[in-house]
Amino acid sequence: MIPPSARPLPAIAQRAQRLRTSAIHDLLQLANRADVVSLAGGLPDAASFPADALREASDRVLREQSHAALQYGPTEGIAPLRAWVAAHLRAQGMDFTPDQVLITSGSQQGLDLLGKVLIDPGSRVVVERPSYLGALQAFTLYAPEFVGIEADVSGPLPEALAAALPGARMAYLQPRFSNPAGRSIAPERADALAALLRAADAWLVEDDPYGELWFGAPPAPGLIARGVPQGVHLGTFSKMLAPGLRLGWVAGPQGLIDKLVQAKQAADLHTASFNQMLVAEVLRAGVIERGLPVLRRIYRERRDAMLSALDANMPEGIAWTKPDGGLFVWVTLPPQLDAAALLPQAIARGVAYVPGETFNVGAPARNTLRLSYSTVDAPTIRGAVARLAALIHETMRHEPALRSA
Amino acid sequence: MIPPSARPLPAIAQRAQRLRTSAIHDLLQLANRADVVSLAGGLPDAASFPADALREASDRVLREQSHAALQYGPTEGIAPLRAWVAAHLRAQGMDFTPDQVLITSGSQQGLDLLGKVLIDPGSRVVVERPSYLGALQAFTLYAPEFVGIEADVSGPLPEALAAALPGARMAYLQPRFSNPAGRSIAPERADALAALLRAADAWLVEDDPYGELWFGAPPAPGLIARGVPQGVHLGTFSKMLAPGLRLGWVAGPQGLIDKLVQAKQAADLHTASFNQMLVAEVLRAGVIERGLPVLRRIYRERRDAMLSALDANMPEGIAWTKPDGGLFVWVTLPPQLDAAALLPQAIARGVAYVPGETFNVGAPARNTLRLSYSTVDAPTIRGAVARLAALIHETMRHEPALRSA
Numbered sequence: 001m002i003p004p005s006a007r008p009l010p011a012i013a014q015r016a017q018r019l020r021t022s023a024i025h026d027l028l029q030l031a032n033r034a035d036v037v038s039l040a041g042g043l044p045d046a047a048s049f050p051a052d053a054l055r056e057a058s059d060r061v062l063r064e065q066s067h068a069a070l071q072y073g074p075t076e077g078i079a080p081l082r083a084w085v086a087a088h089l090r091a092q093g094m095d096f097t098p099d100q101v102l103i104t105s106g107s108q109q110g111l112d113l114l115g116k117v118l119i120d121p122g123s124r125v126v127v128e129r130p131s132y133l134g135a136l137q138a139f140t141l142y143a144p145e146f147v148g149i150e151a152d153v154s155g156p157l158p159e160a161l162a163a164a165l166p167g168a169r170m171a172y173l174q175p176r177f178s179n180p181a182g183r184s185i186a187p188e189r190a191d192a193l194a195a196l197l198r199a200a201d202a203w204l205v206e207d208d209p210y211g212e213l214w215f216g217a218p219p220a221p222g223l224i225a226r227g228v229p230q231g232v233h234l235g236t237f238s239k240m241l242a243p244g245l246r247l248g249w250v251a252g253p254q255g256l257i258d259k260l261v262q263a264k265q266a267a268d269l270h271t272a273s274f275n276q277m278l279v280a281e282v283l284r285a286g287v288i289e290r291g292l293p294v295l296r297r298i299y300r301e302r303r304d305a306m307l308s309a310l311d312a313n314m315p316e317g318i319a320w321t322k323p324d325g326g327l328f329v330w331v332t333l334p335p336q337l338d339a340a341a342l343l344p345q346a347i348a349r350g351v352a353y354v355p356g357e358t359f360n361v362g363a364p365a366r367n368t369l370r371l372s373y374s375t376v377d378a379p380t381i382r383g384a385v386a387r388l389a390a391l392i393h394e395t396m397r398h399e400p401a402l403r404s405a
Numbered sequence: 406m407i408p409p410s411a412r413p414l415p416a417i418a419q420r421a422q423r424l425r426t427s428a429i430h431d432l433l434q435l436a437n438r439a440d441v442v443s444l445a446g447g448l449p450d451a452a453s454f455p456a457d458a459l460r461e462a463s464d465r466v467l468r469e470q471s472h473a474a475l476q477y478g479p480t481e482g483i484a485p486l487r488a489w490v491a492a493h494l495r496a497q498g499m500d501f502t503p504d505q506v507l508i509t510s511g512s513q514q515g516l517d518l519l520g521k522v523l524i525d526p527g528s529r530v531v532v533e534r535p536s537y538l539g540a541l542q543a544f545t546l547y548a549p550e551f552v553g554i555e556a557d558v559s560g561p562l563p564e565a566l567a568a569a570l571p572g573a574r575m576a577y578l579q580p581r582f583s584n585p586a587g588r589s590i591a592p593e594r595a596d597a598l599a600a601l602l603r604a605a606d607a608w609l610v611e612d613d614p615y616g617e618l619w620f621g622a623p624p625a626p627g628l629i630a631r632g633v634p635q636g637v638h639l640g641t642f643s644k645m646l647a648p649g650l651r652l653g654w655v656a657g658p659q660g661l662i663d664k665l666v667q668a669k670q671a672a673d674l675h676t677a678s679f680n681q682m683l684v685a686e687v688l689r690a691g692v693i694e695r696g697l698p699v700l701r702r703i704y705r706e707r708r709d710a711m712l713s714a715l716d717a718n719m720p721e722g723i724a725w726t727k728p729d730g731g732l733f734v735w736v737t738l739p740p741q742l743d744a745a746a747l748l749p750q751a752i753a754r755g756v757a758y759v760p761g762e763t764f765n766v767g768a769p770a771r772n773t774l775r776l777s778y779s780t781v782d783a784p785t786i787r788g789a790v791a792r793l794a795a796l797i798h799e800t801m802r803h804e805p806a807l808r809s810a
Contacts, residue, residue: 007634009608009635009658009660009661010574010575010606010607010608010635011574011606012522012523012661012664013521013522013523013524013525013528013547014525015521015522015525016521016522016523016664016668019522019664019667019668019671020667043476043477044476046471046472046475046476047472049471049472049475049476051467051468051471051475052467054467054471054475055463055464055467055468055471058460058463058464058467059460059463059464062456062457062459062460062463063456063460066451066454066456066459066460067451067452067454068649069649070451070454070456070459070647070648070649070650071448071449071451071454071647071648071649072448072643072648072649073649104673105510105651105673105676105677106673106674108671108672108673108674109672109673112671112672112673116418116420116421116546117417117418117420117421117424118417118418118421119418120418120419120420123418134671134674137670137671138671138672140671141521141668141671142418169415169416170415201415201416202415203414203415229412230414230415238477242475242476243475243476243477244473244474244475244476244477244478244677244678244679245475245677245679246510246673246674246675246676246677253414255414256414256417259417259421259424262424262425263421263424263546265542266424266513266517266539266542266543266545266546267513267514267517267543267672268509268510268511268513268514268517268651268673269511269513269539269651270651271510271651272510272649272650272651272677272680273649274649274650274680275677275679275680
């Protein structure tokens, strides 16, 4: 007789076959090794978290409102936080009422709920190349047919979007300081893309985690602000405040928000009341307004260090984006180089990045990689970029295909 | 030309058609009216939340470990919390390692992740009658074929489980102080059910939110502790500590946990680091050990008040469960009475409950309702039960079908 514990387990769902350990997940492990400078993660700078303000807010909330903070709460989120988000979006030209805001457990949950409510198996979902990996992962579970559209420095190409939209269920875009490309959609391009979407029978999901992290001037409004009535906006407190609180939001047309609220109730009942009240408290105290200029200065200094190190060290034939905000630089190697194949050697030299392949649907893009400057100080960035550039230089010299190219 | 805002919105997914505003959701709104005594909600008693201990823990965590508490964290959960859960389950006869524990955003998220990973459209899912509404809601989105099995005071009937298991993907049970029935599976019955499941090619999902809230002696172990190797355990800190922190767990076979971790990464990256560290801190300080005897005493006193009020006031022909723990009493009216139809009159008399129909798959059970004694003090419970009993009494006298029955 076979002992019960040696028997195979029962079957799992077909959609779970599509789940794999992700590159992000494995690389976040890697990033913890003390001898590796990680330019891989996209973590915010922990030294900038407003720990003291949160400590004071926590003390006050648990003294004065502990019953509400520790009890079950409304699925939609608490009223002061929804009102703050609606006002924040109105200031950026988006006309959402507090009732049209759903508080989520990070904006990753917004992506999952949107996948659940909008995507049927085989639904066409239009994404830019490259696109945010967490969105691709969340949507993949609902078995869409992804269509990747090409982009240039001004953003996704209007003719590519126009070709992809007929029959599509949804387009997913990060218009400002995108992850992974560090790219923003230029104003005239945004007008053209918004006009195409406005005329289409597809949802626009506009994801804006980094919009407040600008280095020069505030960025131009996204697409929803240019008039896309079926536009759904995703945002997060992770980059303005701290990701460990897991607080984000979705704003959209009321009928969709009502469905998302019902999906969220089945998914986790509601986002932690305590965390929502903490953040409502620090928002009231102006912590974000005081913190954002500091964050912008820190990330701008690191962006500068990375761009000048790339300029100083990278050989001919390498291109990269010059982000005006956010946390990422996107590097394009000569077409014969494979960034994933190069990664173990880079790690051996003490520098980690994310190969770009994983961010792309459609045609391969093996010669791309993502660098983040968010968690490392300027001198360390300069050293790591110099080592990475040396490795790429040597590889190019030893690859006959590259020499003859 | 039609203005864009007047155009219909794009299509949503078929599964989202199955989403409706739930009875729980609407009734939680109802429960907030000051002139209604709500025996409807299943909220824990807010006065028992350990607010001071959490305030001290929050202060310490944000002084000493703010970077970790406010940064992104591991999808699986933080190590000290996973270790605590594994030890807690071992003490109840369940052999799970910390690696086999996934920390979730409340146990509701465990239900959603299990639905996502285990249920294909049409998968047969076996549930007891009545069953936890949140589980039915979470699973429904994945389009299973539910099979409801009958139960008596000792728990689900073995012959009903035996008939339902062939070809089933999963059985979902609450063996101890179940919601809504306030029912526990008797030890011999549990042995018989565990033997059937052990021999079956179906997952067992054992949900135990109330196991620590016992009134006489600790309850007998559940089914997994009797040897069901494909058993998956769900638990929560919501009833031992506070639901507003949204912390629960899933423990199960390693291969399944690995899939659930991947599904959770796509769903919300991870559960709030800060909340996990707070709870790890109060666990270390012994807050749960000190708090549980107090909770047991409070709920036992309220259970006693409800049972004696039912005894003293309910007319002949009404039956109810006598829970040895947990938060709920399940009432069965004469078959001709409809608890949902009666609810507006009950509310007019200042008492709310949940009609039982919503908790049942399969044959209707309109003559049932759920009462909770968790949030109301003993004198208020006595008054509310007396008013409800009077309404039922009057209704029975005026219903000819009932008089002749």
